[in-house]
Amino acid sequence: MWKQLRKRDSTRSLAIALFILVSLVVVSFGALQSSARSADWLAQNQPRWQTAWANPTNYGDRFAKDVYGQTVSNAPIVVLHETVASASSTIRFFQTPHPNEDEQASYHALVQRDGTIVYLVPFEKRAFGAGNSVFVSAQGYEAVKTHPKYSASVNNFAVHFSFETPPDGNNNGNAHSGYTAAQYRSIAWLVAYTRVPDSRITTHKLVDRSGTRKDPRSFNINQFWRELHRYQRSARLQPSSSRLASDLKTPITDRPSFSVGSESSPGLRDLGHSADSDSGLDGLHSSSPNGRTERRDRAVPSAPQA
Numbered sequence: 001m002w003k004q005l006r007k008r009d010s011t012r013s014l015a016i017a018l019f020i021l022v023s024l025v026v027v028s029f030g031a032l033q034s035s036a037r038s039a040d041w042l043a044q045n046q047p048r049w050q051t052a053w054a055n056p057t058n059y060g061d062r063f064a065k066d067v068y069g070q071t072v073s074n075a076p077i078v079v080l081h082e083t084v085a086s087a088s089s090t091i092r093f094f095q096t097p098h099p100n101e102d103e104q105a106s107y108h109a110l111v112q113r114d115g116t117i118v119y120l121v122p123f124e125k126r127a128f129g130a131g132n133s134v135f136v137s138a139q140g141y142e143a144v145k146t147h148p149k150y151s152a153s154v155n156n157f158a159v160h161f162s163f164e165t166p167p168d169g170n171n172n173g174n175a176h177s178g179y180t181a182a183q184y185r186s187i188a189w190l191v192a193y194t195r196v197p198d199s200r201i202t203t204h205k206l207v208d209r210s211g212t213r214k215d216p217r218s219f220n221i222n223q224f225w226r227e228l229h230r231y232q233r234s235a236r237l238q239p240s241s242s243r244l245a246s247d248l249k250t251p252i253t254d255r256p257s258f259s260v261g262s263e264s265s266p267g268l269r270d271l272g273h274s275a276d277s278d279s280g281l282d283g284l285h286s287s288s289p290n291g292r293t294e295r296r297d298r299a300v301p302s303a304p305q306a
């Protein structure tokens with residue numbers, strides 16, 4: 001009888017184990033399929049786009065360790081900006097080699113008035129979009145110091161997307177006529193594509209610690225959420241906050257040549273140790289006198305390390 005019981009037990013255990021195994025396979029296959037379906041749907045619905053890769057002096061690698069040697073593992077955030085200049089002059093600035101660290105600046109992509117996405121820096125690279133900055137999350141203050149000379153910033157784990165400012169906003173004012181419906185749709189598509197969850201989407205104004213950034217001005221947050229959630233629903237997206245910023249992939253396969261800037265710019269420092277700068281954007285953002293950087297603003301304390 002004991003023997004029989006043991007036998008029945010072991011048969012039952014085997015059945016349970018098999019059931020769990022099959023369920024796991026089914027669930028993970030389903031998740032894979034659904035993730036592939038989301039990516040496919042989004043890829044098929046990508047707004048019009050083009051590339052205008054920034055000069056490699058204006059961006060760098062995402063660091064695995066901060067300047068103190070501590071491993072960093074922040075999940076990505078999205079930071080929204082506006083150009084405070086025409087798209088063409090902004091692109092021209094990013095494509096100009098800036099061996100001087102104080103002048104380096106970039107976004108990952110900007111969206112023109114007609115909704116065209118312009119890819120500028122590969123997502124897996126670190127764009128110099130928000131110099132002295134901190135993201136406040138449920139985990140606390142998130143910022144990474146990657147250069148001994150400069151303030152900690154969110155750049156190591158941020159994806160920077162920018163609206164092209166309307167002509168009546170190319171000044172220091174507090175507001176302008178706003179962005180086009182096509183721009184909201186394209187920015188929302190970009191953000192949906194990153195799969196960054198809503199809780200990790202922010203603006204330059206909100207992460208800025210220099211006290212000078214107010215972009216994107218005249219931003220209709222409700223219109224943005226509506227468009228983003230429409231994409232998330234249509235693609236049946238599951239935003240993911242468990243991955244690393246280095247996992248981010250640009251939606252297109254076209255890639256810039258990485259050798260151009262580093263070979264043609266004499267005296268260029270190692271790109272792998274480049275500064276977190278967006279000082280060059282001062283001219284574009286027109287928010288500080290003489291286009292000088294406020295990155296060195298010592299009045300604003302550095303953020304705690306993430």
Ligand SMILES: [Zn+2]
Nearest residue numbers: 081082204215
């Ligand atoms: Zn900005």
